[in-house]
Amino acid sequence: MTASTSLPHGPDHQDFYGWAGPRPRVEVGGRVFELPVFYHRVSCFFSAHLASWDAVSAALPSDEIQPLRWFDGRAAVQVAALRYDEITGLVDGETARLAPYAEVAISALVTRHAAPPGVGMLASEQLGGGFVLDLPVTTAEARDLGREVYGSPKFVADMDFVDGPAEQRVTLSEGGSRILDLGVRPRGRVTRARRPWRMYSALGGELLETSARMRGFRRGRTGRGGADLTLGDHPVAQRLRDLEVHAESFASADYLGLRMVLPAGVPVGAARAHPGHLGGDRDRGRYTVDYAGTGPLDQYAPADGLLHVG
Numbered sequence: 365m366t367a368s369t370s371l372p373h374g375p376d377h378q379d380f381y382g383w384a385g386p387r388p389r390v391e392v393g394g395r396v397f398e399l400p401v402f403y404h405r406v407s408c409f410f411s412a413h414l415a416s417w418d419a420v421s422a423a424l425p426s427d428e429i430q431p432l433r434w435f436d437g438r439a440a441v442q443v444a445a446l447r448y449d450e451i452t453g454l455v456d457g458e459t460a461r462l463a464p465y466a467e468v469a470i471s472a473l474v475t476r477h478a479a480p481p482g483v484g485m486l487a488s489e490q491l492g493g494g495f496v497l498d499l500p501v502t503t504a505e506a507r508d509l510g511r512e513v514y515g516s517p518k519f520v521a522d523m524d525f526v527d528g529p530a531e532q533r534v535t536l537s538e539g540g541s542r543i544l545d546l547g548v549r550p551r552g553r554v555t556r557a558r559r560p561w562r563m564y565s566a567l568g569g570e571l572l573e574t575s576a577r578m579r580g581f582r583r584g585r586t587g588r589g590g591a592d593l594t595l596g597d598h599p600v601a602q603r604l605r606d607l608e609v610h611a612e613s614f615a616s617a618d619y620l621g622l623r624m625v626l627p628a629g630v631p632v633g634a635a636r637a638h639p640g641h642l643g644g645d646r647d648r649g650r651y652t653v654d655y656a657g658t659g660p661l662d663q664y665a666p667a668d669g670l671l672h673v674g
Contacts, residue, residue, distance in 0.1 A: 517640020528656025
């Protein structure tokens with residue numbers, strides 16, 4: 365890797381983590397959390413799939429946003445799988461480590477301003493801002509924070525990842541019911557990722573816009589063959605069928621060396637409630653990672669200690 369594409373360090377890191385914006389405090393589960401939350405090690409891959417513009421438009425709870433259009437007039441849904449391995453924030457006035465977790469964000473690609481067909485989807489690093497339709501996670505802590513602070517439609521689910529050099533894959537399920545299986549084959553040009561991820565959600569009658577600061581590298585491509593999506597028999601999967609989401613992707617990517625800073629959302633208009641799938645009352649879902657042949661490793665199992673060789 366050349367010096368021009370080296371990972372950020374030194375003063376750049378200080379600027380990245382320095383936060384001069386609002387620091388609201390919220391009480392969740394008897395503890396007081398101060399925003400923003402800092403994500404220091406993030407693994408992420410995603411794909412984007414064409415869908416019915418009319419169906420996606422009808423699923424949005426606010427007139428302040430509209431689906432982005434592809435060149436042929438269709439809308440798009442993005443499926444992003446993320447693993448958060450190191451998370452810190454201020455909890456009850458002290459720096460604390462939050463429980464690692466994973467999530468699969470199912471979002472409609474949207475815009476607050478009119479854009480020419482196709483251009484808006486290809487212009488930004490993450491294919492535009494997304495309204496989160498459903499957001500399964502692996503811990504109740506992440507679910508409760510997301511629902512109460514952002515109105516995110518989170519529920520606790522089970523996630524089994526395959527993390528290999530040729531393919532990134534996640535199998536998402538709940539209570540034995542398959543939701544989806546997403547596989548992304550990383551390829552393409554590596555570029556710096558510096559633009560914020562912009563997400564929309566509905567809370568208390570308002571549309572919230574959340575801009576998550578990020579640093580890392582994006583490796584992606586447009587065109588067919590970069591990813592595959594298979595839907596199961598779960599209600600969330602049926603909603604994706606109702607949106608006429610195509611199994612074949614038109615764009616896909618993964619991220620390297622990703623870090624994020626998640627602040628509070630900002631109200632930008634009125635919105636109807638969008639609770640999404642509620643799920644059951646669980647403390648944790650199953651969360652495993654198979655490093656392409658090592659076998660599934662339970663991410664919540666106690667550490668076995670150091671292995672000494674030789």
